[in-house]
Amino acid sequence: GTPAARSDKTVTLTIDGRSVTVPEGTSIMRxxxxxxxxxxxxxxxxxVKSFGxxxxxxxxxxxxxGTPASCTTPAADGISVSTGTERLxxxxxxxxxxxxxxxxxxxxxxxxGDCEMAxxxxxVGLSGNRYGMExxxxxxxxxxxxxxxxxELDVSNPYFAYDPAKCIVCSLxxxxxxxxxxxxxxxxxxxxxxxxxxxxxxxxxxxxxxxSCGACVQACPTGALQExxxxxxxxxxxxxITTCAYCGVGCSFKAE
Ligand code: FES
Numbered sequence: 190g191t192p193a194a195r196s197d198k199t200v201t202l203t204i205d206g207r208s209v210t211v212p213e214g215t216s217i218m219r220x221x222x223x224x225x226x227x228x229x230x231x232x233x234x235x236x237v238k239s240f241g242x243x244x245x246x247x248x249x250x251x252x253x254x255g256t257p258a259s260c261t262t263p264a265a266d267g268i269s270v271s272t273g274t275e276r277l278x279x280x281x282x283x284x285x286x287x288x289x290x291x292x293x294x295x296x297x298x299x300x301x302g303d304c305e306m307a308x309x310x311x312x313v314g315l316s317g318n319r320y321g322m323e324x325x326x327x328x329x330x331x332x333x334x335x336x337x338x339x340x341e342l343d344v345s346n347p348y349f350a351y352d353p354a355k356c357i358v359c360s361l362x363x364x365x366x367x368x369x370x371x372x373x374x375x376x377x378x379x380x381x382x383x384x385x386x387x388x389x390x391x392x393x394x395x396x397x398x399x400x401s402c403g404a405c406v407q408a409c410p411t412g413a414l415q416e417x418x419x420x421x422x423x424x425x426x427x428x429x430i431t432t433c434a435y436c437g438v439g440c441s442f443k444a445e
Contacts, residue, residue, distance in 0.1 A: 190235045191260050193429035200266040201247075205273065217270055218246055228272050229281055229307060229312055233260040237368045242280040243359050245309065248272050256280060272287060281313040288357050290320035292411070296408035299355070301412030301422045306357065306440050343387075345395035349406050349416050353385040356413035356434045362386060362405035370409075374399040 194214035201210040202220060209224035212372045216239060221228050234244035239260035247256040251269040256277065259270075271277070289310055293299065296307050343351040362387065363375045374397035388397030406414045 190222050191219045191233050191239045192235060192237070192416055193219070196264075200264050202264050202267065203269045207273060211264055213263075215264050217248060217257075217262050217264050221248075221259065221270070226272055228259050229309060230260060231357065232361055234361065234408060237364035237408070239363065240360055240364065243357065245281050245313075247277055247280055249274055249277060265308070268435060278313060282315055283312050285313050285315045286318055286320065289315065290318050292357075293354055299412045300415055300423065301355075302423075304412055305410035307314075320325050340385075342429040344417070344428060345392045345393035346399060346401060347395075347417075348401050349394075349403065349414055350420060351386060351394060352413050352415075354384060354413075355411045356384070358384045358386075358410055359410060361408040361410065365404040365408035366399075369404045370400065370402045372400060372402075375405065 194212045194216075196213040198213040199210050200215075201208060202217075204207075204217070204221045204224045205226050207224040207226065209220050211220045211223055215223075217273065218228050218230065218233060219238075228246045228248065230243065230246045230295070232241070233239045233246065237428055239258075241258040241261035246259045248259045248262075249256055249271045250262075253268075265382050287308065292306070292353075296304065301307075338355050343353075358377055360377060363377060366372050366375045374388060374394070375386055376389045378389070378391065379385055387395055388399070403416070406416055409415075
């Protein structure tokens with residue numbers, strides 16, 4: 190979803206034939222959820238402002254051109270929205286195909302466990318890939334203009350690791366850091382295949398103001414950011430969320 194809107198005014202719209210009334214300023218994505226319609230997404234959640242980068246949540250609005258992102262488009266009175274037309278599904282398959290072509294192919298070797306990206310590939314019915322699997326070769330050194338190996342794992346943080354080969358640059362981690370934790374530790378550097386999350390100036394996570402709160406790891410929809418303990422020991426069978434005065438995110442730890 191997307192964060193809740195706070196307004197006394199409401200708008201009423203139709204989503205896939207279902208009428209729903211929501212506070213003014215609510216995104217179409219959130220209104221859809223209120224109406225019981227799940228819109229595919231990778232770069233939005235309830236905790237941070239929407240950014241509209243993954244292009245999976247596109248919808249059609251009767252009488253309007255284009256396919257706007259439902260996470261960044263506010264619900265409006267009287268509009269009629271479709272979320273699952275064949276045209277939209279085909280766009281989503283195309284987007285996922287591009288993501289998967291630059292992503293390691295071996296999900297079984299990834300510790301991500303419940304991976305939103307893998308679920309999404311299944312949801313949109315992706316089978317095969319017309320662009321090759323460049324991302325599968327993520328261990329090969331890839332050096333950018335500054336001599337930086339932009340596909341190199343960043344294991345500088347004591348608690349979690351970042352694998353740029355699995356990153357779709359949705360910036361959920363950057364937004365979680367800023368908006369949930371109030372820390373401006375992370376940024377996106379590079380363009381296209383060379384994009385990666387850093388502390389800025391090609392510095393690794395440890396050189397940033399990171400307080401290791403883990404908000405970025407929780408927000409990541411792929412296996413790009415993972416706790417080192419999960420990489421080493423696998424996903425816990427059971428976890429507890431706790432909060433303390435140190436940060437507002439909540440720690441998740443394995444309970445015996
Ligand atoms: Fe809307 Fe990613 S969820 S563009």
